[in-house]
Amino acid sequence: MVFEVINKLDNIRISKLKIGDIEVETPIFMPVGTQATVKTLSSHDVWDLGYRLILVNSYHLYLQPGEDVIKKFEGVKKFMNWKGLLLSDSGGFQVLSLSDIREIRNDGVVFKSFIDGSIHFFSPEFTVKFQETLNVDIMMTLDVCPPYGISEDELRKFTFLSIDWAKRGKRVKEDGKGYLFAVIQGGLNLDLRFKALEELEKEDFPGYGIGGLSIGEPWEKTKELLQNFVKNMPENKPRYFMGLGDPISIMDAVEVGVDMFDCVYPTRIARNRTLLTKYGKLRITKSEYKFDDKPIEEDCDCYTCKNFSRGYIHHLFKAKEILAPRLATIHNLRFMYNFMENLRNSIKKQKYYEFRKEFEKDFLKNFKREKVNFGEWVYNILWNKNWYK
C-alpha cells in the first residue's frame, strides 16, 4: 500500500492511495456493497460509474452467504466479480445496531443473528481472520461504538476496549493479506481520542478509522472535535471517517483533513425516491414531476440523465417498478462521484473555498443534514436492556 499526500490547502489534503495495480485519489467516497452488491447494481455498473474502491459489510456477509461460501469463492471480490479495491468493516457496528446483543465481554461480543435468531460470537481476533477470508484490501479492527450521551466512565471503558481489541486483532493479522486499519473511538472527548491514537500508534497501524461520530450528537460538536483531532493524526496515513456520506458533512470533514468516507446515504435515499442534484434533494414522486420531460439534472453525465425524464422516473416509482431504485441509484452515485472529483480538483487548484461557496449556494436550497438516530437505538440496547453489564 502506497499512501502519499500530493497536495495541501490548509488542513485539506489530496493523496494517492495505491494498492496492487489500482490507484485512487483521496478525499474519496466509497459506495457500500453491504451484501456483496451495491444495492440495485452489479459490480460492472459500479465500475462504470467511476468507482474503484467500495465497502462490504462483514456482519452481513458472515451471516449470509457465510464464511464457508466466501471461502469456496476465495473471497468476496471473485464472488461478486469486482475488479476494484475492497474495504470491509469489522462487523462491530452492525452487531450493535442490527442485532440483539446478548453480551459485550472483554473478549468480544455475543449476538443473535437478525436472520434466524442463532447465537454468534465476534472476537477481535475472529473478525480479522474473517476479513482475511473476505480477501479484501483494507480491513478494520473490531470496536465498540459508544452511544452518544453515555457517561464518561462508560465512554472511557468502551474506548479502551476498542484499543485493546485493535491490538488483539493486529496480533493475529497475517502479513500480505490486506491492510488492517484501527478504529479510534472516544466520543466527543478529545483527550480520550488522543489517548486512543497514542496507544494505537505504538502498533503503527497503516491507517485509522474515526468511529463513533455522526451517531446522533450535534454536528457542531462533531466538527469541533474533528477540528482539534484530525490534524494531529499521522500525516502519512489515511484518515477514514466511517459512515459519513452527504456532501455538506463530507466537506466539513475534508476541511479538517479527513481522506476517506463511506455511507449508504446516497444509495438509500435513491431507493427512497430522493435524488441528489445541484439544487439539493429532489423528491421525484412529487406531483410537479409527473409531466416533466427534463432529465433529473440537465448537465449530468449519468446513464439515467442521458436517457430518461423526470416524468418517466416519477412514473416508475409510482408504479413500484424495480427499475426505479436502480435508475435513482445510478444517478445519486454518479452525483457523488462527480462531486468528489470536483472537490478534489478545486483543492488541486487551491480554489476549494470558492468551490464550497459556489456548491452550497444552490445545494442548500433543498438540503438539511439528516438526524441519525443510531445513537438512540444503541442507547436502548445497551442501557435499557442492560446487556453490556
Next chain:
Amino acid sequence: MVFEVINKLDNIRISKLKIGDIEVETPIFMPVGTQATVKTLSSHDVWDLGYRLILVNSYHLYLQPGEDVIKKFEGVKKFMNWKGLLLSDSGGFQVLSLSDIREIRNDGVVFKSFIDGSIHFFSPEFTVKFQETLNVDIMMTLDVCPPYGISEDELRKFTFLSIDWAKRGKRVKEDGKGYLFAVIQGGLNLDLRFKALEELEKEDFPGYGIGGLSIGEPWEKTKELLQNFVKNMPENKPRYFMGLGDPISIMDAVEVGVDMFDCVYPTRIARNRTLLTKYGKLRITKSEYKFDDKPIEEDCDCYTCKNFSRGYIHHLFKAKEILAPRLATIHNLRFMYNFMENLRNSIKKQKYYEFRKEFEKDFLKNFKREKVNFGEWVYNILWNKNWYK
C-alpha cells in the same frame, strides 16, 4: 407494414415483419413491458438482449401514468426511450383479470381501478383511440375473453361481442397511426372461431390475435383447436397467440402456423427465482447451488452467465437483493431469444423436428406446463414491496 412468409415446413412458417425501419423475423417472442418497462430492465437492456419488438399493457398505462402523461410525452416509446417496435394490447384482458368488473355492456366495460378504486369505462372505440395515443406500431381490438367452462350460449355471446367490438374499433381507427389487429375469440368451439374469422376478414384486418386460450383449459384441447383452426387463417397475415410464453407451448403453436407470442412467463418466473436452462427450469435458491461456482448455463452468452456464478445469484435471492431478479430476468430473456433464434434456424434448414426432439430431450427433465394463477401474482406483488425497504 410488410409481412411476408419466406420459408415453410408443413404448416410452420418463417416470415419477415417490417414496420418502418425495423424488421423482425417470426416466429417471434415478445417480452412484456407492462408499465412501460420490462420489469427490472431499461429499454437499452431489452434492446441489448436482442429484442426489437415488445409489448405494453394499455390497461396499466391508462391507469398509470395515465393518458395525459402519455400525450405529453407523445407516446410510450419516447416516454420509456425505446427505439424498437411496440405492440399494445387493448386492456380487455386486464380489465377482466385485475379489476372489479362493474358491468360488461354492449358498448364496453365498466370497471374499478385496481389502484384507487375509481370507476372507468373502456369502449371498443376508446381503446383504439387510447392505443393511438400510446403511439404504438401494432394495437389490438377490445375483446371479452370468455372464461373456460362457461356455457355455449355465453361463449357465443362473448365471441360475437368481440367481433362487434373489433369492427367498432376499426371504424374509428385513424390511418397512418399503427396497425390494428383483431382478436378472435370462440373458446374451444371451432365453428365459432371460423365464424369470427369470417366476420373479421370482411373488414380485412392486417393481422389477428388468437385470444381466449391457455386460460386454464386442458392443453391437449387447445392444441387440437389450433391444429384445425390456424391453418385456415389468412396465409399473408400475422397470427398472434396472445399470452403464451414457455418453449414447449410455443413449439406446439409454431407447428400449426402461429407467428407471434407474448407472455410474462420468462420474466415472472425469473423474479420468482426460476431460471430457464437447456435442462429445463432451475430453481436457483435450492441449497445445492449455494457453493456452485458455475454459471447458470455454461454456454450461455448472456451478461449474467458471462459474469456471475450460480452461488452468487443464489446468495442475491436469499439476501433479497434487487440485483437478483434483474440478473435472472436478463438470463431468462436471453434464453428465450436464443431459443426462438435456434427454432427459426431449424425451420430454415428444414430441421425443425430434429431441433424439437433434441431440445426436449434435456429440457423436459425439469419442465411442466404451468397454469397461470392469481396466487403467483399476489406473491409477486408482495415480494416487490421488499425492494423498497
